[in-house]
């Protein structure tokens with residue numbers, strides 16, 4: 004969702020935390036549980052940490068193939084960060100709906116790969132707006148991250 008809104012921090016988990024804080028008029032969500040289809044990224048995990056969230060429940064883990072793609076984190080994962088943090092978040096993997104969760108992720112990945120560096124304007128209409136976007140796209144085509 005973040006790339007559609009031109010907001011790199013617009014991930015669903017971070018957006019949900021923002022909305023919960025705003026609705027409850029607090030930045031302290033101690034005792035709250037965050038549910039996610041996919042194991043959260045480092046940014047969303049960190050946002051949950053700073054909000055005081057106690058537990059994160061997710062339906063599918065990131066595979067090695069997923070974390071090597073440039074739009075995932077790379078080699079660092081939330082378990083390593085959580086282990087080194089002063090306050091631990093309980094991380095609960097519930098595989099019961101992994102197939103359904105992976106299907107959702109696959110749809111997102113297909114859209115992402117079809118339009119890797121497009122700028123979305125309005126309701127899903129994509130266009131390359133600036134030379135900078137074209138340069139970034141060119142960079143990724145020439146040297147994709149591993």
Ligand SMILES: [Zn+2]
Nearest residue numbers: 014044046047
């Ligand atoms: Zn995220």
